[in-house]
Amino acid sequence: MKAISPDLLAEVRDFRKRHPDVRYVDLIALDIPGHFYGKRYPMDMLEKVAAGSALKLPQNCVLLGTQGGLFEIGDYCFNDGDPDANRRLVSGTLKPVNWEAKPLGQMLITSDGTEAPIVFEPREVLARVLSRLQSKGIYPVVAFELEFYLFDKNFRDGLPQHARNPLTGDADDQPNMHIDRLSCFSSVLDDMAETARMQGIDATVITAELGPGQFEINFGHLDDALRAADWAALFARSTRGVALKHGCRASFMSKPYLQHPGSGMHVHVSLYDDARNNILAADNRRALGHAAAGCLEFLPHCMPIFAPNHNAFRRLGSAVNSAKRASWGFEDRDASVRIPESDAKNLRIEHRVAGADANPYLVLAAILGGMEAGLDGSRTPIPPLNEDRSSGIEFPVEMLEAVRAMQSSSAIRESLGAEFVKVYCENKRQDHIAFLHEISAREYRWYL
Structure with a gap:
């Protein structure tokens, strides 16, 4: 468990009140070619993440090619055991999606700001420069x-x-x-x-x-x-x-x-x-x-x-x-x-x-x-x-x-x-x- 973020927890709870018909939220991040990857989370599980539960995705998702395949790059992808890496929710980005057939939400996630950021994640590269x-x-x-x-x-x-x-x-x-x-x-x-x-x-x-x-x-x-x-x-x-x-x-x-x-x-x-x-x-x-x-x-x-x-x-x-x-x-x-x-x-x-x-x-x-x-x-x-x-x-x-x-x-x-x-x-x-x-x-x- 991580430390509870009161602002994140309030954001998720407020979203649930305003959008009670939304059952799932897409947690998304941008990979190297500029495509979004992520997971679809039930709302109650999202609230647990906001309250401090770990959020992990494979580190090598960031390395996907344009068509979604993995390339062998050094020890990444095929010689590293495909490890998970921590992500965090990006506050202020939990919003409703209105182009899907059913009510849905989406929220950005990132490794920047975590204990071990992924050094080749695009958002982390920009965060370091800033x-x-x-x-x-x-x-x-x-x-x-x-x-x-x-x-x-x-x-x-x-x-x-x-x-x-x-x-x-x-x-x-x-x-x-x-x-x-x-x-x-x-x-x-x-x-x-x-x-x-x-x-x-x-x-x-x-x-x-x-x-x-x-x-x-x-x-x-x-x-x-x-x-x-x-x-x-x-x-x-x-x-x-x-x-x-x-x-x-x-x-x-x-x-x-x-x-x-x-x-x-x-x-x-x-x-x-x-x-x-x-x-x-x-x-x-x-x-x-x-x-x-x-x-x-x-x-x-x-x-x-x-x-x-x-x-x-x-x-x-x-x-x-x-x-x-x-x-x-x-x-x-x-x-x-x-x-x-x-x-x-x-x-x-x-x-x-x-x-x-x-x-x-x-x-x-x-x-x-x-x-x-x-x-x-x-x-x-x-x-x-x-x-x-x-x-x-x-x-x-x-x-x-x-x-x-x-x-x-x-x-x-x-x-x-x-x-x-x-x-x-x-x-x-x-x-x-x-x-x-x-x-x-x-x-x-x-x-x-």
Whole structure:
């Protein structure tokens, strides 16, 4: 038995009073590829966990590949006895689920904050970076933006089909950013936003993006960076569920169409000191340049995080607002690191490289680690794109090359943890090789 957490116990008991029809709660956590795993708990057992009973799941759940299989990584998975590891409930995340057929709840769990955190768990990686920043008197404020596509619920010949306009029944197959599309899809979009708010997520602006059936949603700025990443993860889960309820599919796949824009995960980050002064505005914005330089230095070595699969690399260098090199610029959407126009209090970077299907905990950890390194070393940035359109640093555009770049970086190992880098890179390497181990119809057509 652990010590009783009065706040957690009160949260569970209050939930039971407000939702007496909910019998089960999904306890969920994000694995390395960005999928949720967990257990479905009866409500009375959840109350016991909140009161101090142990909550354990296999440690190696975190190591699952994209298709759910386990890879042999060092002694993990097949030579370690598949041990259990303690998890804890994340307070404030017990919420009702409204996209299932029966009443259900869900709640985040994590190993961070336990006696023996799993060093390669994504949330724990971010928690360590944040703890280090806090020890230096640095406090991030973070906001995520996520792009996604809607598709028809049914596939045809294994291929996704354009989403149907709920008002006309026609396929939404024309690329445009017309606000009328928000009206056409208002039933599903409004449900997505309302469901996000039920999960405690501050979902704000919804935009019709350029691709057919493509939309973007913004979240409010948070001074709790862990919770900001929680929001991004939970939004992706709830949005997929709500879409299915409305007869369509929501996908955060980075590049579902070669001829249309990909879907990105844009992350806005400000840094504040103990007195709530914006660190990036210090010394006539010189600190902003240092932080941007650190991001650009880290970027080529963190591409397996920002582009976590074969498809995600297709998005990079595409024609519409997707960076071709590690660059920065003021009010420039061609830049990897964009500096939006703002006053000194709200000065921030917008990191635009990650695909929408990247792991939000790891993306934020990599961004903050880069900003930290830039500030610690007073790094001098390359010229911004506003001064030199050819300015930029090359980064890997293929998974195995990217994995080698990440493995070779002592700075990334120091920032994110050597054991995490070893495990993550091997997971990505084996996942990529497993993906290639299938002969496609095109390969037969070309070479048979």
